Amino acid sequence: MPRYFSYSHSTMDLYDVIIVGAGPAGLKCAEVLGGSPLRVLLLEKNEKIGPKICAGGLTGKDVAYLNLPEELIEFRHNKIHLHVQGFKSTVKADYDFAFSIDREKLGQWQLKKLSPFKNVEVRTKARVSAITENHVTVNGETIAYKYLVGADGSNSLVKRFAGLKTPAQGVGIQYIIPTDKYSDFEFFFIPKYFSAWYSWIFPHRGYVSIGCGCTPEILSLKKLHRNFHTWLKKNKIDVSAGKYEVFPMNCDYYGSHFGNVFLTGDAAGLLSSFTGEGIYQALISGEEAAKTILDPTYESKKMPEIIRKHNRHRQLIDLLIRWGRWKSLLFLGGMLLFKIPKYKQRAIAQFG
Numbered sequence: 360m361p362r363y364f365s366y367s368h369s370t371m372d373l374y375d376v377i378i379v380g381a382g383p384a385g386l387k388c389a390e391v392l393g394g395s396p397l398r399v400l401l402l403e404k405n406e407k408i409g410p411k412i413c414a415g416g417l418t419g420k421d422v423a424y425l426n427l428p429e430e431l432i433e434f435r436h437n438k439i440h441l442h443v444q445g446f447k448s449t450v451k452a453d454y455d456f457a458f459s460i461d462r463e464k465l466g467q468w469q470l471k472k473l474s475p476f477k478n479v480e481v482r483t484k485a486r487v488s489a490i491t492e493n494h495v496t497v498n499g500e501t502i503a504y505k506y507l508v509g510a511d512g513s514n515s516l517v518k519r520f521a522g523l524k525t526p527a528q529g530v531g532i533q534y535i536i537p538t539d540k541y542s543d544f545e546f547f548f549i550p551k552y553f554s555a556w557y558s559w560i561f562p563h564r565g566y567v568s569i570g571c572g573c574t575p576e577i578l579s580l581k582k583l584h585r586n587f588h589t590w591l592k593k594n595k596i597d598v599s600a601g602k603y604e605v606f607p608m609n610c611d612y613y614g615s616h617f618g619n620v621f622l623t624g625d626a627a628g629l630l631s632s633f634t635g636e637g638i639y640q641a642l643i644s645g646e647e648a649a650k651t652i653l654d655p656t657y658e659s660k661k662m663p664e665i666i667r668k669h670n671r672h673r674q675l676i677d678l679l680i681r682w683g684r685w686k687s688l689l690f691l692g693g694m695l696l697f698k699i700p701k702y703k704q705r706a707i708a709q710f711g
């Protein structure tokens with residue numbers, strides 16, 4: 360049974376759980392709480408649920424976990440192309456392991472799953488502007504909570520309320536270009552442009568996401584932007600019809616459970632500093648927060664796994680950064696390792 364907190368909430372509306380943010384984490388959390396005896400309020404600042412600056416790339420494990428309907432998968436492939444300093448290598452398996460989805464469609468699909476639940480109320484155009492120990496302020500209204508779930512992404516207000524900072528905020532930039540020209544997933548590791556990170560090409564239905572990421576402590580946003588454009592020009596990629604997008608990436612994880620406050624997904628800093636993936640971690644942490652609220656004795660097995668992987672990725676990126684101008688050698692070494700079936704299988708298993 361959930362824990363209850365005693366305090367006076369006078370005339371304020373009271374919910375058992377308030378979830379701030381209806382991205383993958385918040386929607387998953389609401390879905391797991393759906394049908395329970397708890398009164399749940401999901402607050403989203405945008406008018407439409409789903410759209411988010413994101414390349415929309417998923418791995419096999421994400422797709423299996425979500426049990427996505429076929430029509431939501433835009434591209435699927437059993438191979439990816441890796442480029443390191445002008446060398447190209449293709450990693451191929453006998454099953455599909457790289458997928459792309461449209462974030463708006465994913466959000467709308469997750470939202471639809473909430474419709475049977477009478478105990479879950481969803482409000483859009485509902486930006487949480489202030490938080491205290493027992494209530495949130497939304498469009499001037501104060502609403503009380505027993506449990507608060509921060510699913511409000513990389514610029515999380517709930518994370519700041521929990522007293523946590525995000526010193527190493529990364530950034531992702533991309534062009535969304537309307538075209539059917541691309542059909543393969545490609546990664547470009549070029550340290551002189553992207554330091555320890557990479558640029559990507561992810562095909563979608565009718566458009567492509569071409570982008571890159573970095574942390575401003577290594578490359579300022581201005582420099583990353585300049586390098587990205589030099590790389591685009593060198594590769595003769597025309598972005599004139601594209602939409603330019605920039606968004607923070609929070610990879611600083613310090614915990615996800617603080618009394619009656621939970622942090623999930625990007626709000627918790629669970630985004631990978633190595634790959635830039637965050638959808639899977641958002642879904643799992645949303646689910647596990649809900650399960651802990653429903654049963655405070657619940658011991659999550661999935662969260663420790665995610666955190667271990669998160670820490671491994673942090674160590675890998677730190678190692679790459681320390682290698683300075685020699686990183687290319689590490690990337691080339693990695694690419695050669697993929698030629699050995701055992702290592703290739705391991706690398707693909709990270710996706711699958």
Ligand SMILES: Cc1cc2nc3c(=O)[nH]c(=O)nc-3n(C[C@H](O)[C@H](O)[C@H](O)COP(=O)(O)OP(=O)(O)OC[C@H]3O[C@@H](n4cnc5c(N)ncnc54)[C@H](O)[C@@H]3O)c2cc1C
Pocket residue numbers: 379380381382383384385402403404405409411412413414415416417485486487488510511512513516530531532533570605606607608623624625626630635636637638639641
């Ligand atoms: C350029 C780029 C490319 C990426 N590509 C990939 C990829 O290919 N694959 C992958 O797995 N991950 C990718 N990511 C990461 C992925 O987008 C995130 O990890 C994922 O969206 C996290 O989900 P979330 O639910 O935690 O947060 P979000 O998806 O950010 O959702 C947070 C929600 O909270 C709402 N919100 C925020 N503040 C408030 C407030 N005060 N009140 C009410 N609502 C609020 C927002 O509007 C939003 O809807 C990428 C990120 C970037 C920036």
